Amino acid sequence: MDLGFQKACAELKRIREEGVRDSERVVDLWCDCVSRYTNRLGDEKWALYEQVFISALDCGRLEAADACLVQLSRQFPNSQRIRRYEAMRLEAEDNLDAATEIYKKMYETDKLDSLSRKRLVAVLKARGRSVEAIKELTSYLKDFCTDFEAWLELSELYLNECDYKKAAFCMEELILSNPHHHLYHQRYAEIKYTEGTTESMELAKSYFAQAVRLNPNNMRALFGLLLAAGNCASSTNKSSTSASRRESARLAQWAAAQVAERYRAAGSKAAKFTTSNSSNSSDAASSDVATLALQLSLCCSPTAAAGDASSPSQGQQQPASNPPML
Amino acid sequence: MSQFLVEPLAVAKIVLHACKYPHTAVNGVLLAEKPSPDSSNSSSKPIVICNTVPLFHSNLNLAPMLEAALMQIEATYKNYAIVGYYQANELLNDASPEGVGAHIYQKIAENCPLPRSLYILVDNKAIDRKCSTIPLIYYQRKEAGQSQKLERLPNSAVAIDDEEDCLETLANLLVRQAYRSLVDFDNHLDDIGLDWTNSRLAEQIRN
Numbered sequence: 332m333d334l335g336f337q338k339a340c341a342e343l344k345r346i347r348e349e350g351v352r353d354s355e356r357v358v359d360l361w362c363d364c365v366s367r368y369t370n371r372l373g374d375e376k377w378a379l380y381e382q383v384f385i386s387a388l389d390c391g392r393l394e395a396a397d398a399c400l401v402q403l404s405r406q407f408p409n410s411q412r413i414r415r416y417e418a419m420r421l422e423a424e425d426n427l428d429a430a431t432e433i434y435k436k437m438y439e440t441d442k443l444d445s446l447s448r449k450r451l452v453a454v455l456k457a458r459g460r461s462v463e464a465i466k467e468l469t470s471y472l473k474d475f476c477t478d479f480e481a482w483l484e485l486s487e488l489y490l491n492e493c494d495y496k497k498a499a500f501c502m503e504e505l506i507l508s509n510p511h512h513h514l515y516h517q518r519y520a521e522i523k524y525t526e527g528t529t530e531s532m533e534l535a536k537s538y539f540a541q542a543v544r545l546n547p548n549n550m551r552a553l554f555g556l557l558l559a560a561g562n563c564a565s566s567t568n569k570s571s572t573s574a575s576r577r578e579s580a581r582l583a584q585w586a587a588a589q590v591a592e593r594y595r596a597a598g599s600k601a602a603k604f605t606t607s608n609s610s611n612s613s614d615a616a617s618s619d620v621a622t623l624a625l626q627l628s629l630c631c632s633p634t635a636a637a638g639d640a641s642s643p644s645q646g647q648q649q650p651a652s653n654p655p656m657l
Numbered sequence: 658m659s660q661f662l663v664e665p666l667a668v669a670k671i672v673l674h675a676c677k678y679p680h681t682a683v684n685g686v687l688l689a690e691k692p693s694p695d696s697s698n699s700s701s702k703p704i705v706i707c708n709t710v711p712l713f714h715s716n717l718n719l720a721p722m723l724e725a726a727l728m729q730i731e732a733t734y735k736n737y738a739i740v741g742y743y744q745a746n747e748l749l750n751d752a753s754p755e756g757v758g759a760h761i762y763q764k765i766a767e768n769c770p771l772p773r774s775l776y777i778l779v780d781n782k783a784i785d786r787k788c789s790t791i792p793l794i795y796y797q798r799k800e801a802g803q804s805q806k807l808e809r810l811p812n813s814a815v816a817i818d819d820e821e822d823c824l825e826t827l828a829n830l831l832v833r834q835a836y837r838s839l840v841d842f843d844n845h846l847d848d849i850g851l852d853w854t855n856s857r858l859a860e861q862i863r864n
Contacts, residue, residue, distance in 0.1 A: 457748065460750060490716060490718050490719070491718070491756075493718065493757070520721075521720070521721050524720055525718070527720075535721075549722075550846045550849055551722055552848075553847050554721065554722065554725040555721045593847060
């Protein structure tokens, strides 16, 4: 690790601000470039100690974590935050009973201490007690219903239990609070797709389309739209009309063209900057995917399913930059 | 005679994938060469698992991206078949192959063109930098009966090609933090310029 002190601090600051989980890198940067020169840091020092402490716990580098905790405890004696860090240190040693005791006492002293309550959920999760973790988190959300991070975590806990309806409910709460966040629409659509019923597939198609509208570069939403619209187009369910199947087929073809376009762009970008061998493979890979996407969308033609006389010649239009109106 | 022979590239990619995301579950599929149409009595020879494709490190139980990934894999690796599945569980002490992973594996096993399929579970506790043992546990679905439960295979059923060399290579890769350059399908969906076939990493491992 040959980064200078300034560059290392800048990198650590970027990781801190973006909220990226790259604990090993943080601890390596700290140990190799920064820890010997803490006198050069201003007040940023304390935020850095916190960041390194948590990252060190995350990758089991307990000696580095202890060094940071000592500095923080000296600077901020009798601090609830430091007490919580001491409990997290116990968690890292797998001393979950002692950690739980501390979190419970902190919560009893201050009913508004949301972070200790969330750590209790984390401890339950670490013990593998998912059902109790869900119960604890649900009761937390009754008191702190705008905590988006908690709703997302609850959705994941429900997914681990394969309770798709409740996981979807959590995403609905998030979409209601953040209707312009493309990732929430995309995740909701993925859950609906996984449920697998005809109605949920239609919903998945709509939400994938909305995610694409909010962020046209969301590849998961594009792939999801292609697959969901394809499933809707070839649905043999009585409730789907031939008009709706044609519409779904058009949507699938549009999504396929978008996917193909992005892979072609990525392939040609890779070709400019790499050696000839890998550019051949990335070109081949991107053209494979482009072909695959178009083949998939052509399979979604409703004429085969419905025996309809009118051919889907509208599908030959140039793809617009927005998805067709649903 | 072992039922499977796993090549070092496959072992390395599985362990590197688990090491890249130690805080979440990861999964992927196992690849073997498709048998040629005229090969006879292939069920007695060990199936050679020559490569893997690392798939996801988040939301392993959502279907659409899994379907998209499997279609891309089949389109890209035309001479190879998906013969199995691997998973590393989220919790250190969780050594259970059941759950979503088992469902995905059953689907793979049903569609596998080869006579047998394999489920590899990473033994989280056995991963260490010294690489003294191969940290993998093997399962297979019972062919007989309707139960389709997973049955643990003895280590003798799965051989590692050139095991000592494989362990040494693995140790070197972990020291060099080679897992940082591994690309799984989730990474690819975040940035489609990233190569989910990991061809550069494969060259490094083979040399």
